[in-house]
Amino acid sequence: MNTLGIALLAGLAGSTLAVTLYGAAAAPTEHGLDLAEMDRSVRPGDDFFAFADGNWVKTTPIPADRSSYSSFAILAEQASRRTADLIREAGSKPGGAGPEAAMVGDYYAAFMDEKGIEARGASPLKPELDAIAAIADPTALARYLGGELRADVDPLNNTNFHTDRLFGLWVSPDFDDPARNEAYLLQGGLGMPDRDYYLGTAERDRDLQARYRAHIAAVFTLGGFGDAAARAARVYDLELLIAKTHVSRADSLEVEKAHNRWPLSSFAERAPGLDWQAYFAAAGLAAQKDVMVWHPSATVGIAALVASQPLATWKDYLVFHALDRGSPFLSRPFVDEHFAFYGKALTGAVEQRERWKRAVDRTNDALGEMVGKLYVARYFPPQAKATAEAMVRNIIEAFRHRIDALAWMTPATRAKAKAKLDTLYVGIGYPDTWRDYKGLVVKRDDAFGNRERSELFDYRAALADLGRPVDPKRWRMTPQTVNAVNLPLQNALNFPAAILDRPFFDAATDAAQNYGGIGVVIGHEISHSFDDQGSLFDAQGRLANWWTPEDFAHFRAAADRLAKQYDAYEPLPGEHINGKLTLSENLADVAGLAAAFDGYRAANGGKEGPAAQGWSGDQRFFLSFAQIWRSAYRPQALHASLLTNGHAPGQYRVYTVRNLDAWYRAFDVQPGAKLYLAPAGRVLIW
Ligand SMILES: [Zn+2]
Secondary structure (H helix, E strand, O other): HHHHHHHOOHHOOOOOOOOOOOOOOOOOOOOOOOOHHHOOOOOOOOHHHHHHHHHHHOOOOOOOOEEEEEEEHHHHHHHHHHHHHHHHHHHHHOOOOOHHHHHHHHHHHHHOOOHHHHOOHHHHHHHHHHHHHHOOHHHHHHHHHHHOOOOOOOOOOOOOOOOOOEEEEEEEEEOOOOOOEEEEEOOOOOOOOHHHHHHOOOHHHHHHHHHHHHHHHHHHHHOOOOOOHHHHHHHHHHHHHHHHHHHHHHHHHOOHOOOOOOOOOHHHHHHHOOOOHHHHHHOOOOOOOEEEEOOOOHHHHHHHHHHHHOOHHHHHHHHHHHHHHHHHHOHHHHHHHHHHHHHHHHHHHOOOOOOEEEEHHHHHHOOHHHHHHHHHHHHHHHHHHHHHHHHHHHHHHHHHHHOOOOOOOOHHHHEEEEHHHHHOOOEOOOOOOOOOOOOOOOOOOOOHHHHHHHHHHHHHHHHHHHOOOOOOOOOOOOOOOOEEEEEHHOOEEEEHHHOOOOOOOOOOOHHHHHHHHHHHHHHHHHHHOOOOHHHHHHOOOOOOOOOOHHHHHHHHHHHHHHHHHHOOOOOOOOOOOOOOOOHHHHHHHHHHHHHHHHHHHHOOOOOOOOEEEOOOOOHHHHHHHHHOOEEEEEEHHHHHHHHHOOOOHHHHHHHHHHHHHHHHHHOOOOOOOOOOOOOHHHHOOO
C-alpha cells in the first residue's frame, strides 16, 4: 500500500539515484514539443508510443552504465548536475554568499578535506568508543542505546525501513488523531539492508553472509581491536538473532499491522529485557505518554535479546556499528573497506564514485532544504510556481466533477471523498516555510563531527515536533528531487521544483503541453488519495477506511477490466505485463490522464486549446503525455521490471490513451486501428 509514497517515478528512473548522477545527456532546451523525436511513419492509432517517441527510441542509446533510460532519468541527471554545481560553488568561496550558502559550502569543503581527514585517522571516534567501553551494566547499556536513537526511518512517505541502530524513530501525525504528532518506533539493528539477507540459504546469500562477517572483522582490525575474528563471529551471531525477530518487508508495508499504541509505562511488561525507562530517558522520550509500535513482535524479541545476550557481545556490537557508520567520514582505509562491502559486495558496484560526488550527496543529505532554497532561487521562478498552482486548482476541480458523476460510489462515500478533496494540500515547488537550521554547527574542518551533529540536530527537531501541532503543509521531499510524493497522514502531496521542468512542465509553453505532462502526474498522485490505497485514510489523514464494502466491490469489478487490458500486452516474447501487479498504478494513470484533460480544457474556457507547431490543442495534450513516458530498456531490465515493478513500462503507460474518448477524436482513430477499443471496452473508473 505504501506505493503511495514511491510515487510514479519509481517505475522508471530506479531508486538508486546516487549511481545515476552526473550523466551527460541534455534535457530539451527548446520550448514546445520535441517534434523531431516522433516517428510519423507510424499511425497514431496503431502505436501511439512509436508515433510520438519512435525516433527518440531509435536515436537515443542507453548509457553504458545504465539498464534503462527515460525522460525521468534525463531530468534527474539535470537536477543532479545543478545541485552539484550549487554545492560546489558554495564550497569554493568560504562565507562569501551569505550564511546559508556558507553552511552548505563548509559541509562540502569539510568532506573534501582529505588531508585533514587522513591526519585525524580514527580519532574522531574516540569519545564514542570510550563511552561504549565504560558501559558496565544493563542500565548503562539501555542508556547508551537510547542515546543513539535517531529519526532515520520513514515507513509511509518515503518507505525507508532500514536503520542499523537498534530501533528507528519516525515522528509523524498520529494514526488516530492526525492533529497531533506521535512517535513511531520501528525495528532496526541490522547492518545488512533486510532480515532476508541473514535468513537466506541460497549460495548467493551464504556468500554474502560470509563476506559480511569478514567485513565486520576487517573493521575491528582497522579500529585497532584485537581478536577481530572472534568478535566478528559474536557480532554476526547477534545480528542473526535480531534478524530472526524482524518481520518481513511485506508485513512492514501493511499499515494496519503497525497500529499498536503502547503506553510508555507498559513497555517493561510487554517487552521485558531492555531497561525501557533508562532507554526512553536517554532518548529524550520520557515525557511521551505513548509510542506507536510499528513492529510489536520484533520489539519484544529485540528487548529480550538485550537481556539474554552477554553485555560484552553488545559492547562489541556497538563498537562495530560506531566504526562502520563513521567509516565514510574517516580516513582512506575505513572508506575503502566500507565501499568493498556496501558498494562492491552488496550492490555489485565496480568502482567507488569520485569523492566530490560523494561530498555533494552527503551535503544534500544533511542540508537538503538549505540546498533546496539555493536550487529554487536559481531555477524555479515565482511565475513557474503560480502557473503550476493554477493547474492544480483546475485538476482538483476536475476531480470534484468526476466524483459527483461517479455511478459506482455510494452517496455517503462520495461525500467523504469530496471532503477529502477539500482538505487536500498540494505543495508545488517548495515549502511555504523553509526549515530552520539555526543551532546546527557545521565546521569546515570536521567532516565526521558535521555528520554526527547533523543527525542529532534532525533527531532533536523530530522530538520538538512531538510537542507541536501537526503542520499539514510540512514537506517530506526536497525541492531538488525529481519525484513526487503522497503523504497520506497529512492528506498532502509534494511536487518538488526539480520535476517541474521540461519535458514535464514549462511556464513558457501552452496549457495543452503542461497538462499533458506534469498535469497528468499531478492527477495520477491525487487519484491515489481516493483509490483502494487512499481509502484507508480519511480527510484528516486518520487511519480509518471510509469506503463501504459495496464501494470496494464496484471498484474491483471495474479494476478487473483494466487488469485484463494490461495482461494482454506482451513486451517480451512470451512475457506479458502482470495486470494485477500494476493495477493501482494503471488506474492512477487513467484517472490522472482524464482529470488532466478536463483541467486543460477548463484552462481554455472549456474549449480546445489553440493549435501550435502544426498540431491541434487536444493533439498536443496527448503528444505531451507520450513524451514524458519516453523510455528504453535493456531486455534484462525489462524482464525484471515485468516481474517486480508495480508500474507498467513507459511504452504501455502511453497506451493509457486508449481509454479516453478524446484521444480517438483528436487523432481520428477508427475501428481497425491496433489500439482501437470499442467504447464499451474503454475503462474509466473516475
Ligand atoms: Zn502512483
